[in-house]
Amino acid sequence: MAVITVDKLCKRYESMTAPAVKDVDFIVADREFMVLLGPSGCGKSTVLRMIAGLEPITSGTVSIDGRVVNQVPAKARDIAMVFQSYALYPHMTVFDNLAFGLRRRDVGRTEIDRRVHAAAVKLGLAELLKRKPHALSGGQRQRVALGRAIVRDPKVFLFDEPLSNLDAALRVTTRNELIKQQHEIGTTSIYVTHDQVEAMTMGDRICIMNQGEVVQIGRPLEVYRNPTDTFVARFLGNPPMNLLKGRLDAKDGVAVAHFAGSVIVLPKRAASSLVRYVGRDVIIGIRPEDLYETAPPGGPVPIARSPARVVAVEPLGAETLLVVALDVSSDELIARIGRDTALRNGDRFDIAIDTTAIHLFDPATTKAIV
Amino acid sequence: MATQMRLGFAQLRRLPLVLFVVLYSVVSGGPFLWVATMSLRTTAEIFKNPYGVPSPVHWEKFADAWTKSNYSTYFWNSATVVVVAVALVTVIGSMAAHCLARYRFRGNRFVRFLILSGLVLPPQLLILALFQILLDLDLYNTLTGLVIVYVATHIAMTVYILEGFFAQIPQDLFDAARMDGYSDFEIFWRVTMPIGAPAIFTTVTLNFIILWNEFLFAVVLLTDDAKRTLPLGIMHFTGSHQLDVGMVATGLMIAILPIILIYAFFSEAMIKGMTAGAVR
Numbered sequence: 001m002a003v004i005t006v007d008k009l010c011k012r013y014e015s016m017t018a019p020a021v022k023d024v025d026f027i028v029a030d031r032e033f034m035v036l037l038g039p040s041g042c043g044k045s046t047v048l049r050m051i052a053g054l055e056p057i058t059s060g061t062v063s064i065d066g067r068v069v070n071q072v073p074a075k076a077r078d079i080a081m082v083f084q085s086y087a088l089y090p091h092m093t094v095f096d097n098l099a100f101g102l103r104r105r106d107v108g109r110t111e112i113d114r115r116v117h118a119a120a121v122k123l124g125l126a127e128l129l130k131r132k133p134h135a136l137s138g139g140q141r142q143r144v145a146l147g148r149a150i151v152r153d154p155k156v157f158l159f160d161e162p163l164s165n166l167d168a169a170l171r172v173t174t175r176n177e178l179i180k181q182q183h184e185i186g187t188t189s190i191y192v193t194h195d196q197v198e199a200m201t202m203g204d205r206i207c208i209m210n211q212g213e214v215v216q217i218g219r220p221l222e223v224y225r226n227p228t229d230t231f232v233a234r235f236l237g238n239p240p241m242n243l244l245k246g247r248l249d250a251k252d253g254v255a256v257a258h259f260a261g262s263v264i265v266l267p268k269r270a271a272s273s274l275v276r277y278v279g280r281d282v283i284i285g286i287r288p289e290d291l292y293e294t295a296p297p298g299g300p301v302p303i304a305r306s307p308a309r310v311v312a313v314e315p316l317g318a319e320t321l322l323v324v325a326l327d328v329s330s331d332e333l334i335a336r337i338g339r340d341t342a343l344r345n346g347d348r349f350d351i352a353i354d355t356t357a358i359h360l361f362d363p364a365t366t367k368a369i370v
Numbered sequence: 371m372a373t374q375m376r377l378g379f380a381q382l383r384r385l386p387l388v389l390f391v392v393l394y395s396v397v398s399g400g401p402f403l404w405v406a407t408m409s410l411r412t413t414a415e416i417f418k419n420p421y422g423v424p425s426p427v428h429w430e431k432f433a434d435a436w437t438k439s440n441y442s443t444y445f446w447n448s449a450t451v452v453v454v455a456v457a458l459v460t461v462i463g464s465m466a467a468h469c470l471a472r473y474r475f476r477g478n479r480f481v482r483f484l485i486l487s488g489l490v491l492p493p494q495l496l497i498l499a500l501f502q503i504l505l506d507l508d509l510y511n512t513l514t515g516l517v518i519v520y521v522a523t524h525i526a527m528t529v530y531i532l533e534g535f536f537a538q539i540p541q542d543l544f545d546a547a548r549m550d551g552y553s554d555f556e557i558f559w560r561v562t563m564p565i566g567a568p569a570i571f572t573t574v575t576l577n578f579i580i581l582w583n584e585f586l587f588a589v590v591l592l593t594d595d596a597k598r599t600l601p602l603g604i605m606h607f608t609g610s611h612q613l614d615v616g617m618v619a620t621g622l623m624i625a626i627l628p629i630i631l632i633y634a635f636f637s638e639a640m641i642k643g644m645t646a647g648a649v650r
C-alpha cells in the first residue's frame with residue numbers, strides 16, 4: 001500500500017545554471033506501474049533519485065502515503081531501487097547480495113534464509129546462490145539486482161533503466177518476466193526508461209519528460225493517440241510522426257486543411273472548435289501507419305491523395321517503410337505500408353492519407369490543437 | 371617455412387628484452403645471493419675467499435646473531451613500530467581516501483591538496499622541525515614518537531594510491547548500500563574496504579617495506595640503544611666494534627625475512643591492485 005505524490009519537484013545542481021528538474025508533478029496510485037519516459041539527459045534519473053532519497057531536493061515535495069519524506073533519509077523510506085548498472089557487490093556471493101539489505105532490517109536469520117531462497121527460486125537463481133557476480137551472465141546479474149529489491153518487500157520499487165544493458169532478445173523476455181512479477185507482487189513502481197517500447201508495453205501510465213519538465217501523463221495508448229505536443233508526437237512511435245506545414249480554413253462550417261497541395265476536409269472537426277486557427281498556419285501531424293499505398297481495404301475511410309515519389313524503400317520483413325517526397329512541397333514523409341509492395345526507388349504514385357488520423361499542432365507553442 | 375622464419379624473427383626481436391631481464395636479475399639478485407652465502411659463513415672464511423660457497427654451512431650464526439647481540443631487541447622494536455604505524459596509516463589513510471573520493475563537501479579540494487602536498491616534501495626538510503616538536507611533546511627518543519612520525523609522513527602516498535582506486539568504485543554501489551539501510555561508516559567498512567582490498571594490500575606492502583628499511587628518521591629521533599630499530603642496529607654492528615662482515619650479512623638476512631614474507635603473502639593482491647580498475 002503506497003501512493004507516491006510528487007509536487008512541484010525541482011532540482012538544481014550546483015555546477016549548472018539551468019535546473020535539471022523543473023516543477024515535476026505526478027501521483028502514482030497504489031499498485032500502479034508508472035513509467036518515466038524521455039530522452040537522455042531529461043532528468044528522469046534525477047527525479048528517481050530524489051524520490052529514493054539519494055539526491056537532496058532543491059524545492060517541492062515528495063510524499064509517500066500523504067507523508068512528506070523530503071527530510072527522511074533513504075534507508076527509512078522503505079524503497080528498493082534497481083540500478084542500471086545493477087550495483088551488485090562484487091565481493092559478495094549472490095546469496096549475500098540478496099541478503100545484504102535484510103541484515104540491516106531486523107529480519108531474523110531463518111527468515112532471511114527463507115526469503116532469499118523464495119526469491120531465488122522465483123527468479124531462477126537457486127543454483128547460483130554461491131557464485132560471485134563476476135561469474136554470472138548479464139541476464140543473471142540483472143535478475144539478482146531484481147531479486148535484491150524483491151526480498152526487501154518494500155513499499156515502493158524504483159527502476160532506473162534496468163534492462164538497457166541486456167541484448168535485444170533478453171530484454172524482451174526479461175521485460176515480460178518483470179511485468180509478470182509486477183502483476184503478482186503489485187508493489188507501487190516507478191520505472192525509468194528511454195525505450196518507448198518498454199514504456200508502451202509495461203506502463204499502466206507513462207509520464208513523458210523533456211528538458212526537466214513533465215510534458216504529458218496518461219495511459220500508453222491514450223498518449224500515443226493524443227500527443228499533447230509535437231515533442232511527444234515525435235518521441236512516441238517508431239518511425240516518428242510526420243510533421244508538415246499546413247494551413248487551416250473553414251468551408252461551409254467544416255474545418256479544412258490546406259497542405260500537400262490539396263485541400264483536405266477534416267472529418268469530425270467543426271470549424272467552430274478551431275475558430276482561433278482559421279486562416280492561420282498550423283502543423284499537420286500524420287503517423288506513418290496512417291499513410292497507404294492504396295486505399296486501405298474494409299470500409300470507407302476518408303482518404304486524401306497526393307502525388308509523390310519514392311525516395312527510399314526499407315523492407316523490415318513484417319512491413320515496409322517508404323520514404324516519399326511529395327510533389328508539391330519539398331516535404332519528405334515516412335510511410336509504413338504492407339510488406340509486399342512493388343514500389344521501388346524513384347517510382348511515382350499517389351500516396352493515400354487517412355484524414356481522420358490527422359493531428360493539428362500550433363506552430364508557435366507546438367501544443368496540440370484540440 | 372614462412373611461419374618458421376617469422377617465428378625466428380619474433381624470437382630474435384625478443385632477444386634484447388630477454389638480455390635485459392637476465393642482466394637485471396643478475397644486477398639485483400646477485401648481491402642478494404652473495405649476502406645470502408656470506409650469512410652462512412664466518413668472517414674469517416669470507417676474508418679468505420669472499421665469493422666462496424658456504425661449506426661447512428654455519429646455520430648457528432643465525433642463532434648467534436639473535437642471542438649474542440641486541441639483535442632481538444632491534445627486531446622487536448622494528449616490528450612493533452612498523453606494524454603499528456602501517457596499521458594506523460592504513461586505517462586513517464583509507465578513511466581519508468574514502469571521504470575524498472566519495473563526498474563532495476566544502477573544502478574537499480583544500481584538504482586533498484594539503485594531504486597530497488606531503489608527497490613532495492623531502493624528509494630531510496622535515497627532520498629539524500620534527501626533532502623540535504617531538505622534544506616539546508616529550509616524545510623524542512620514544513617508539514611512540516617514531517610511530518607518529520611514520521604515520522604522518524606516509525599518509526600522503528597512502529591516500530594518493532587509495533583515493534585513485536576508491537574513486538573508481540561505481541557510485542551505484544554506495545547508493546544501493548544506502549538504500550539497503552547502511553550508515554556511512556558501515557558503507558566504508560563493508561563496501562569500500564573489501565572492494566578496495568587490492569589497493570589496500572598494495573599500500574600495506576609498500577608502507578611495510580619502506581618503513582622496515584627507514585633509516586633517517588630513526589637515526590635522528592632515537593638515541594637510546596634499547597630503542598633502536600633494525601636498520602640502525604645493523605649499522606651499529608658495523609660501526610663500534612671491528613667490522614664483523616659475516617655477522618652483518620646474517621643480520622641483513624634476518625632483517626629481510628619479514629619483507630620477503632609479506633611480499634610473498636600480498637604480492638598477488640598487490641599486482642591486482644596496481645593493474646586495477648577491474649571493479650566491475
Ligand SMILES: Nc1ncnc2c1ncn2[C@@H]1O[C@H](COP(=O)(O)OP(=O)(O)OP(=O)(O)O)[C@@H](O)[C@H]1O
Nearest residue numbers: 013015016020039040041042043044045046047194
Ligand atoms: N551530479 C550531477 N551534477 C551536475 N549535473 C548533473 C548531475 N547529475 C545529473 N546532472 C545533469 O542533470 C541532467 C539530468 O540528468 P539525469 O541523469 O537525471 O538524466 P536522465 O534523464 O536520467 O538521462 P539518461 O537517460 O541518460 O540516464 C543532465 O543534464 C545531467 O547532465
Ligand SMILES: [Mg+2]
Nearest residue numbers: 044045046160
Ligand atoms: Mg538516467
